[in-house]
Amino acid sequence: MALICVCSPKGGVGKTMLAANIAHGLQRAGRRVLAVDLDPQNALRLHFGLPLAEEAGFAAGMERQVDWRAELRRTACGVSLLPYGALDATARLSLTRAIEADPERLAAPLREAAADPGLTVVVDTAPGVSRALFAVLPLADIILVPLLADGGSVATLPEIESGRFFGRGTMGTIFASKMRFVLNQVDQGRRLSASVTAALMRHLGPRLLGLVAHDEAVAEALACEALLADHAPRSRAACDLAEIVAALDAALPAANGAQGMLAGVGR
Numbered sequence: 001m002a003l004i005c006v007c008s009p010k011g012g013v014g015k016t017m018l019a020a021n022i023a024h025g026l027q028r029a030g031r032r033v034l035a036v037d038l039d040p041q042n043a044l045r046l047h048f049g050l051p052l053a054e055e056a057g058f059a060a061g062m063e064r065q066v067d068w069r070a071e072l073r074r075t076a077c078g079v080s081l082l083p084y085g086a087l088d089a090t091a092r093l094s095l096t097r098a099i100e101a102d103p104e105r106l107a108a109p110l111r112e113a114a115a116d117p118g119l120t121v122v123v124d125t126a127p128g129v130s131r132a133l134f135a136v137l138p139l140a141d142i143i144l145v146p147l148l149a150d151g152g153s154v155a156t157l158p159e160i161e162s163g164r165f166f167g168r169g170t171m172g173t174i175f176a177s178k179m180r181f182v183l184n185q186v187d188q189g190r191r192l193s194a195s196v197t198a199a200l201m202r203h204l205g206p207r208l209l210g211l212v213a214h215d216e217a218v219a220e221a222l223a224c225e226a227l228l229a230d231h232a233p234r235s236r237a238a239c240d241l242a243e244i245v246a247a248l249d250a251a252l253p254a255a256n257g258a259q260g261m262l263a264g265v266g267r
Protein backbone atom coordinates (compact mmCIF):
# COMPACT_ATOMS: atom_id res chain seq x y z
CA MET A 1 0.00 0.00 0.00
CA ALA A 2 2.74 2.42 0.93
CA LEU A 3 6.50 2.16 0.76
CA ILE A 4 9.14 4.44 2.23
CA CYS A 5 12.71 3.95 1.02
CA VAL A 6 15.39 5.39 3.32
CA CYS A 7 18.58 6.05 1.36
CA SER A 8 21.53 8.39 0.89
CA PRO A 9 24.74 8.66 -1.11
CA LYS A 10 26.62 9.05 2.17
CA GLY A 11 27.20 6.53 4.95
CA GLY A 12 26.63 7.04 8.66
CA VAL A 13 23.96 9.74 8.32
CA GLY A 14 21.22 7.93 10.30
CA LYS A 15 19.42 5.83 7.66
CA THR A 16 19.07 2.77 9.87
CA MET A 17 18.16 4.80 12.97
CA LEU A 18 15.49 6.62 10.97
CA ALA A 19 14.13 3.47 9.26
CA ALA A 20 13.79 1.61 12.58
CA ASN A 21 12.18 4.46 14.49
CA ILE A 22 9.74 5.54 11.78
CA ALA A 23 8.69 1.90 11.27
CA HIS A 24 7.99 1.74 15.02
CA GLY A 25 6.25 5.13 15.02
CA LEU A 26 3.99 4.26 12.09
CA GLN A 27 3.10 0.95 13.75
CA ARG A 28 2.20 2.85 16.94
CA ALA A 29 0.07 5.16 14.79
CA GLY A 30 -2.08 2.14 13.90
CA ARG A 31 -0.48 0.93 10.69
CA ARG A 32 0.58 -2.62 9.88
CA VAL A 33 4.31 -2.23 9.21
CA LEU A 34 6.99 -4.33 7.55
CA ALA A 35 10.60 -3.16 7.98
CA VAL A 36 12.98 -4.50 5.32
CA ASP A 37 16.78 -4.43 5.59
CA LEU A 38 18.52 -4.30 2.20
CA ASP A 39 21.93 -3.46 3.69
CA PRO A 40 24.54 -6.24 4.08
CA GLN A 41 25.59 -4.62 7.37
CA ASN A 42 22.42 -6.33 8.71
CA ALA A 43 22.04 -3.68 11.42
CA LEU A 44 18.31 -2.91 11.31
CA ARG A 45 17.59 -6.01 13.37
CA LEU A 46 19.60 -4.63 16.30
CA HIS A 47 17.14 -1.74 16.78
CA PHE A 48 14.36 -4.32 17.13
CA GLY A 49 16.15 -6.41 19.74
CA LEU A 50 16.93 -9.46 17.61
CA PRO A 51 19.79 -11.45 19.13
CA LEU A 52 23.25 -10.57 17.75
CA ALA A 53 23.82 -14.25 17.08
CA GLU A 54 20.77 -14.51 14.83
CA GLU A 55 22.12 -14.86 11.28
CA ALA A 56 19.09 -15.83 9.21
CA GLY A 57 17.70 -13.39 6.71
CA PHE A 58 16.31 -12.40 3.40
CA ALA A 59 19.61 -12.35 1.43
CA ALA A 60 20.81 -15.77 2.54
CA GLY A 61 17.33 -17.11 1.76
CA MET A 62 17.45 -15.49 -1.68
CA GLU A 63 20.71 -17.34 -2.43
CA ARG A 64 18.94 -20.61 -1.64
CA GLN A 65 15.77 -19.45 -3.49
CA VAL A 66 13.73 -19.70 -0.24
CA ASP A 67 10.39 -17.82 -0.18
CA TRP A 68 11.14 -14.47 1.54
CA ARG A 69 8.10 -14.83 3.79
CA ALA A 70 9.90 -17.70 5.52
CA GLU A 71 12.52 -15.18 6.72
CA LEU A 72 10.04 -12.76 8.34
CA ARG A 73 10.48 -12.05 12.05
CA ARG A 74 7.75 -10.80 14.35
CA THR A 75 9.44 -8.26 16.66
CA ALA A 76 8.43 -7.48 20.25
CA CYS A 77 6.96 -4.09 19.25
CA GLY A 78 4.71 -5.64 16.60
CA VAL A 79 6.60 -4.51 13.49
CA SER A 80 7.36 -7.38 11.09
CA LEU A 81 11.01 -7.46 10.14
CA LEU A 82 12.80 -8.89 7.14
CA PRO A 83 16.45 -8.90 8.22
CA TYR A 84 19.17 -8.94 5.57
CA GLY A 85 20.93 -11.78 7.37
CA ALA A 86 24.62 -12.52 7.79
CA LEU A 87 26.43 -13.31 4.53
CA ASP A 88 30.17 -13.80 4.12
CA ALA A 89 32.04 -11.88 1.41
CA THR A 90 31.96 -14.71 -1.15
CA ALA A 91 28.22 -15.23 -0.71
CA ARG A 92 27.61 -11.47 -1.02
CA LEU A 93 29.50 -11.33 -4.31
CA SER A 94 27.70 -14.36 -5.64
CA LEU A 95 24.32 -12.86 -4.64
CA THR A 96 25.24 -9.57 -6.34
CA ARG A 97 26.00 -11.51 -9.55
CA ALA A 98 22.71 -13.46 -9.25
CA ILE A 99 20.73 -10.21 -8.85
CA GLU A 100 22.60 -8.61 -11.78
CA ALA A 101 21.59 -11.59 -13.92
CA ASP A 102 18.02 -11.71 -12.62
CA PRO A 103 16.91 -8.44 -10.88
CA GLU A 104 13.45 -9.96 -10.35
CA ARG A 105 14.87 -12.13 -7.56
CA LEU A 106 14.95 -8.99 -5.47
CA ALA A 107 12.32 -6.85 -7.16
CA ALA A 108 9.53 -9.47 -7.07
CA PRO A 109 9.34 -9.89 -3.26
CA LEU A 110 9.53 -6.12 -2.76
CA ARG A 111 6.73 -5.60 -5.27
CA GLU A 112 4.61 -8.26 -3.54
CA ALA A 113 5.05 -6.57 -0.16
CA ALA A 114 4.37 -3.09 -1.60
CA ALA A 115 1.20 -4.34 -3.30
CA ASP A 116 -0.37 -5.48 -0.01
CA PRO A 117 -3.24 -2.99 0.47
CA GLY A 118 -2.99 -2.72 4.26
CA LEU A 119 0.76 -2.77 4.69
CA THR A 120 3.23 0.09 5.14
CA VAL A 121 6.75 -1.00 4.12
CA VAL A 122 9.85 0.81 5.40
CA VAL A 123 13.09 -0.13 3.62
CA ASP A 124 16.59 0.55 4.93
CA THR A 125 19.34 0.57 2.29
CA ALA A 126 23.14 0.48 2.13
CA PRO A 127 24.94 3.80 1.54
CA GLY A 128 25.42 4.79 -2.10
CA VAL A 129 24.00 3.15 -5.18
CA SER A 130 23.29 -0.56 -5.37
CA ARG A 131 21.20 -2.96 -7.41
CA ALA A 132 18.92 -3.24 -4.38
CA LEU A 133 18.34 0.53 -4.27
CA PHE A 134 17.31 0.62 -7.92
CA ALA A 135 14.96 -2.33 -7.37
CA VAL A 136 13.15 -0.50 -4.56
CA LEU A 137 13.09 3.13 -5.81
CA PRO A 138 10.38 2.61 -8.47
CA LEU A 139 8.10 1.17 -5.74
CA ALA A 140 8.61 4.02 -3.28
CA ASP A 141 5.90 6.53 -2.38
CA ILE A 142 8.43 8.49 -0.35
CA ILE A 143 12.20 8.51 -0.81
CA LEU A 144 13.51 9.65 2.55
CA VAL A 145 17.05 11.06 2.61
CA PRO A 146 18.70 11.86 5.95
CA LEU A 147 21.40 14.55 5.89
CA LEU A 148 23.72 15.50 8.71
CA ALA A 149 23.81 19.13 9.76
CA ASP A 150 27.44 19.46 8.64
CA GLY A 151 29.48 20.56 5.64
CA GLY A 152 29.98 17.02 4.28
CA SER A 153 26.27 16.37 4.03
CA VAL A 154 25.59 19.72 2.40
CA ALA A 155 28.18 18.75 -0.21
CA THR A 156 26.07 15.70 -1.17
CA LEU A 157 23.01 17.84 -1.98
CA PRO A 158 24.21 18.93 -5.46
CA GLU A 159 24.89 15.24 -6.21
CA ILE A 160 21.30 14.41 -5.25
CA GLU A 161 19.65 17.45 -6.83
CA SER A 162 21.58 17.27 -10.11
CA GLY A 163 20.41 13.68 -10.60
CA ARG A 164 23.94 12.21 -10.35
CA PHE A 165 22.82 9.91 -7.52
CA PHE A 166 19.28 8.93 -8.59
CA GLY A 167 19.62 9.34 -12.37
CA ARG A 168 18.97 12.20 -14.77
CA GLY A 169 16.26 10.72 -17.00
CA THR A 170 12.49 10.73 -16.54
CA MET A 171 12.80 8.13 -13.75
CA GLY A 172 15.24 10.47 -11.99
CA THR A 173 12.69 13.30 -12.22
CA ILE A 174 9.99 11.05 -10.73
CA PHE A 175 12.34 9.99 -7.91
CA ALA A 176 13.20 13.66 -7.25
CA SER A 177 9.49 14.51 -6.87
CA LYS A 178 9.16 11.83 -4.17
CA MET A 179 12.22 12.88 -2.23
CA ARG A 180 11.87 14.22 1.31
CA PHE A 181 14.72 15.10 3.66
CA VAL A 182 15.42 14.79 7.38
CA LEU A 183 18.21 16.78 8.95
CA ASN A 184 19.82 14.57 11.59
CA GLN A 185 22.16 15.19 14.52
CA VAL A 186 21.22 18.87 14.70
CA ASP A 187 23.01 20.72 17.51
CA GLN A 188 21.74 24.29 17.83
CA GLY A 189 24.50 25.02 20.37
CA ARG A 190 27.19 24.63 17.69
CA ARG A 191 27.77 27.44 15.21
CA LEU A 192 28.30 25.25 12.14
CA SER A 193 25.36 22.95 12.89
CA ALA A 194 23.04 25.93 13.52
CA SER A 195 24.04 27.77 10.33
CA VAL A 196 23.88 24.62 8.14
CA THR A 197 20.44 23.90 9.62
CA ALA A 198 19.18 27.42 8.86
CA ALA A 199 20.55 27.29 5.30
CA LEU A 200 19.05 23.85 4.61
CA MET A 201 15.66 24.86 6.04
CA ARG A 202 15.62 27.77 3.57
CA HIS A 203 16.90 25.69 0.65
CA LEU A 204 14.73 22.59 1.12
CA GLY A 205 11.49 24.32 2.16
CA PRO A 206 8.59 21.83 2.33
CA ARG A 207 10.86 18.98 1.15
CA LEU A 208 12.36 19.03 4.67
CA LEU A 209 10.14 16.76 6.77
CA GLY A 210 11.84 17.53 10.05
CA LEU A 211 14.93 17.81 12.22
CA VAL A 212 16.35 15.27 14.67
CA ALA A 213 18.54 16.63 17.45
CA HIS A 214 21.95 15.18 18.18
CA ASP A 215 21.04 13.18 21.28
CA GLU A 216 23.05 10.63 23.28
CA ALA A 217 19.79 8.75 23.86
CA VAL A 218 19.87 7.60 20.21
CA ALA A 219 23.19 5.79 20.53
CA GLU A 220 22.23 4.53 24.01
CA ALA A 221 18.99 3.03 22.67
CA LEU A 222 20.96 1.17 19.99
CA ALA A 223 23.49 -0.03 22.57
CA CYS A 224 20.53 -1.47 24.51
CA GLU A 225 19.04 -2.89 21.29
CA ALA A 226 15.87 -0.91 21.88
CA LEU A 227 13.74 1.52 19.94
CA LEU A 228 14.04 5.13 21.03
CA ALA A 229 10.36 5.63 21.88
CA ASP A 230 10.62 2.68 24.30
CA HIS A 231 14.09 3.44 25.67
CA ALA A 232 13.86 7.22 26.12
CA PRO A 233 10.35 8.38 25.22
CA ARG A 234 10.89 11.91 26.58
CA SER A 235 14.23 12.48 24.88
CA ARG A 236 14.64 15.34 22.44
CA ALA A 237 15.28 12.97 19.52
CA ALA A 238 12.20 10.83 20.37
CA CYS A 239 10.02 13.99 20.26
CA ASP A 240 11.62 15.03 16.96
CA LEU A 241 11.04 11.58 15.47
CA ALA A 242 7.40 11.62 16.62
CA GLU A 243 6.89 14.82 14.58
CA ILE A 244 8.49 13.23 11.52
CA VAL A 245 6.30 10.12 11.91
CA ALA A 246 3.20 12.36 12.09
CA ALA A 247 4.27 14.14 8.87
CA LEU A 248 4.86 10.79 7.13
CA ASP A 249 1.57 9.35 8.40
CA ALA A 250 -0.28 12.37 6.98
CA ALA A 251 1.57 12.16 3.64
CA LEU A 252 0.96 8.42 3.10
CA PRO A 253 -2.32 6.86 1.97
CA ALA A 254 -4.60 6.31 5.00
CA ALA A 255 -4.16 3.03 6.87
CA ASN A 256 -7.30 1.15 5.86
CA GLY A 257 -6.47 -2.13 7.58
CA ALA A 258 -7.32 -3.98 4.37
CA GLN A 259 -6.25 -7.59 4.39
CA GLY A 260 -3.87 -8.37 1.56
CA MET A 261 -2.04 -11.55 0.81
CA LEU A 262 0.41 -10.75 3.61
CA ALA A 263 -2.41 -10.35 6.15
CA GLY A 264 -0.37 -12.00 8.91
CA VAL A 265 2.51 -9.57 8.49
CA GLY A 266 2.58 -6.87 11.15
CA ARG A 267 -0.26 -8.34 13.18
Ligand SMILES: Nc1ncnc2c1ncn2[C@@H]1O[C@H](COP(=O)(O)OP(=O)(O)OP(=O)(O)O)[C@@H](O)[C@H]1O
Pocket residue numbers: 010011012013014015016017018039041125126127184185186212213214215216218219222237
Ligand atom coordinates in the same frame (compact mmCIF):
# COMPACT_ATOMS: atom_id res chain seq x y z
N1 LIG B 1 20.29 12.01 16.20
C1 LIG B 1 21.33 11.29 16.62
N2 LIG B 1 21.98 11.59 17.76
C2 LIG B 1 23.06 10.89 18.18
N3 LIG B 1 23.55 9.82 17.52
C3 LIG B 1 22.95 9.47 16.38
C4 LIG B 1 21.82 10.17 15.85
N4 LIG B 1 21.44 9.57 14.69
C5 LIG B 1 22.29 8.55 14.50
N5 LIG B 1 23.19 8.48 15.49
C6 LIG B 1 24.29 7.50 15.62
O1 LIG B 1 25.08 7.65 14.44
C7 LIG B 1 25.56 6.37 14.01
C8 LIG B 1 25.15 6.15 12.56
O2 LIG B 1 23.74 5.98 12.48
P1 LIG B 1 23.12 4.91 11.50
O3 LIG B 1 23.79 3.59 11.64
O4 LIG B 1 21.65 4.94 11.65
O5 LIG B 1 23.56 5.56 10.08
P2 LIG B 1 23.46 4.89 8.65
O6 LIG B 1 23.26 5.99 7.69
O7 LIG B 1 22.47 3.79 8.66
O8 LIG B 1 24.92 4.26 8.47
P3 LIG B 1 25.40 3.29 7.28
O9 LIG B 1 25.59 4.18 6.08
O10 LIG B 1 26.68 2.69 7.79
O11 LIG B 1 24.31 2.28 7.06
C9 LIG B 1 24.98 5.35 14.97
O12 LIG B 1 25.94 5.06 15.95
C10 LIG B 1 23.79 6.06 15.58
O13 LIG B 1 23.48 5.59 16.89
Ligand SMILES: [Mg+2]
Pocket residue numbers: 015016017039041043125
Ligand atom coordinates in the same frame (compact mmCIF):
# COMPACT_ATOMS: atom_id res chain seq x y z
MG1 LIG C 1 22.62 1.80 8.03
